[in-house]
Amino acid sequence: MNRNYVTKSILALAVLQGIAGCGDEYEIGDSVDSSQIQPVEVANTNILIEVGETESAKAYDLIQGLTNPHPERRVFTTKFKRIVYVDDAGEELDVPQNADLPPESIVKQGEKVFVNPSAWLDILEYQESAEYDFTYYLDNGSNEEVLQNLRIKIVGEEVKAEQVDILAEDNAEIPVGQSVQIETSIMPANTTFKEITWSSSDTSVFTVAADGTVTAVATGTANLIGKTYDDGITATKPLTVVTDSTKPIGVDITNQGQSIETIVVEEGQTITLGANVLFQNETADSNKNVSWNSSAPGFFEISDKGALTGIKTYESGVLTVKTESQGFTDSIMVNVKQNSNILYSFNSSFEKAEIEPWTNYWENPAGTVLESVEGTSTAGNRSLHITSDGSKNVGINLAPSVAPQHLGSNDGKTYKLTFDIKSNNGTVEGWFRAIPQGGWPERWDGWWKHDVSAANADGWSTITVEKSSKDWSAYTVLGRMDLYISAPGKAVDVYIDNIRIAPVTSD
CATH class of the missing domain: 2.60.40.1080 (Immunoglobulin-like)
Structure with a gap:
């Protein structure tokens, strides 16, 4: 594979990568013939700036080590650009020089570049490094500009305990x-x-x-x-x-009754954890109260009841539980990963006060009510409540202009649909269907049934449909999604919550 490179202009970097520049346009402002001006001379066209992540921010001179044959003329640095290495297809290569650049970490101002190593403190591990390649030109008014190559290398250093x-x-x-x-x-x-x-x-x-x-x-x-x-x-x-104690002698964080050392939670997902308080001699008066703490509450939260919720992707967070009596603790590592539910950003648990972007299924009878309600749910605090006279099919829809198109992408993946349902008026059944206009042969659908006799103690059951993706490439109109209850001939009073569509993985 060839290793090519592209350059990103200083303007693009200012917007996308936190680099700002000035002095990139230069006019001499007099009548001297630029062809008579000798270019600057440099002993080294390759400059390396290497700093440790714990060092203070510092400005570095971009015109160091040069000889200007015309000392009366100012030397400018122009066309400052970052080099990003790509393959033959234009995809960025996984090389050190293509490392992500933290905002406001490398900033060009005039003929200096400011480097703030502290921007890498939470990024680099000990002895890891991140490298960034740049080019710029030295211009003293000559017809010939001199190209300079700059590499800035940030090195992860030891952070000592205090x-x-x-x-x-x-x-x-x-x-x-x-x-x-x-x-x-x-x-x-x-x-x-x-x-x-x-x-x-x-x-x-x-x-x-x-x-x-x-x-x-x-x-x-x-x-x-x-x-x-x-x-x-x-x-x-x-x-x-x-000799003997009724106080706690330890505590274990548990998930579904099992002690754990790590846990993975998705963005928007909530997992209820337990705290198993240990005793030598537990009595009715023994204190089993605990408190919970998240090391990164902006990325994952923990309630006083042990409900862990992922907020934003994050690696290596620490979740701690502490006994009220004796102060013993247990800690686990928390990783927050991107939500695999392709409906995650589509109000799929109806936590908003409205049901948008979902709308009425086209057959809904007059008088049908679709509303997001509190108090009855399996994920979060709200669910979708559907009431209807049952004379026709009734449900919800994602329009083609809104619905994600994964189920018709022909990407070779198998997708699983799940949702939770509760009925206050007996067993109900229906269909989930994703289909482009005129694409009946390539519909992704599945029949489902909620049998109240098989529901859990709270009346809920989970519906599952699993199928391979279809090929909608021949259709000009995108696919819609319908989730509906087949007309039962009796009043419909159901709750739906936690609609998920995700690729089936091997783990």
């Missing part, structure tokens, strides 16, 4: 013979080496393993000591070993 806290109350109780996992909080959050060296001030009272597991040996009080890897920042916590 503070460590042992997450337990002072003199927290541990019963003899019990083991408790102790966690720490290290600041700053992006500390490179988070390893802790543990020790006990009195191993006859309790011992501590390399992973922070404290095992109670005999009654008494001793200090738990944790020291960081790099500069030896130390934290000390007194712990008391007792």
Whole structure:
């Protein structure tokens, strides 16, 4: 594969990549014949600026190391552009020089370029690097401009611990013979080496393993000591070993009853987690209360009941639960990924106060009511409530101008439709159909049935339809989507929630 490159102008960079420039238009302003002006001379046409991510912002001279045969004439830098490397098809290559550029991180002003390394603090890992190639010209009024190549390299550096806290109350109780996992909080959050060296001030009272597991040996009080890897920042916590205790001795974060260490949640998805508070001797008066904390609430939220909601894509977040009594904690890693539901941005859980962009199905009888209501739902707080006399098919529609076209893309994927439904008036059935105008042979559809006798305790059941994508390329009108209940000949009173269409994956 050939390695080509394209250049992006300074104007485009200012808008798209946080680079701004000035001084790119130059006029001498006198009558000197430019052909008589000798161009500048440079010893090195390739300039490398390498900085660590923890360094302060700094301006670098773009006209360094040059000789100007006409010192009375000012030298300008013009046509400052970033180089992006592409393949023969024009697609960007996965090379270091094509790294994403944080906003306002590299800014050209006049004959200087300002670099703000702190923009990479949450991007680069220790010893990773990001590289950016630029070109520009040196112009002293000569007919001949001199090309310069600039590479700016940002290097990920070690971020040292400044503070460590042992997450337990002072003199927290541990019963003899019990083991408790102790966690720490290290600041700053992006500390490179988070390893802790543990020790006990009195191993006859309790011992501590390399992973922070404290095992109670005999009654008494001793200090738990944790020291960081790099500069030896130390934290000390007194712990008391007792014969018997009704207080918590730990807590585990659970999902569907199983202890977990990591979890993946999609944007807009909510997963209810549990907190299993551990005891040696639990009584009716034992305190099982916990509190939850998200390390990145702008990317994922956690309610006081343990409902985890993804907001924006994010990697390596930390979710922590803490017991109200004793202050013991458990933490898991949280990754928020892009929502796989192609209807995610189409009000598919009806959380808006209206049903838009969904509209009336074309057969809906007069008097049909479609509304987003609170109080009855499986995802979020709202659902779609449909009431009708049942004399005709009744449902909802996404118009061709609105509906996503994945089901007719012929992309070789299998797609799964699911939605939740509850009926207040017996069993109902119907169809989901995605179809372009005149494209009956290439419709993507499935018949479904909600049997109230098979619904869960709250009356809900989940409908599933799974099929391969169709080929709508021969049709000039885009496909619409219909979800409707076949005319039952009796009143319709149903709730629909959490409509999802997503590619079927192997994992």
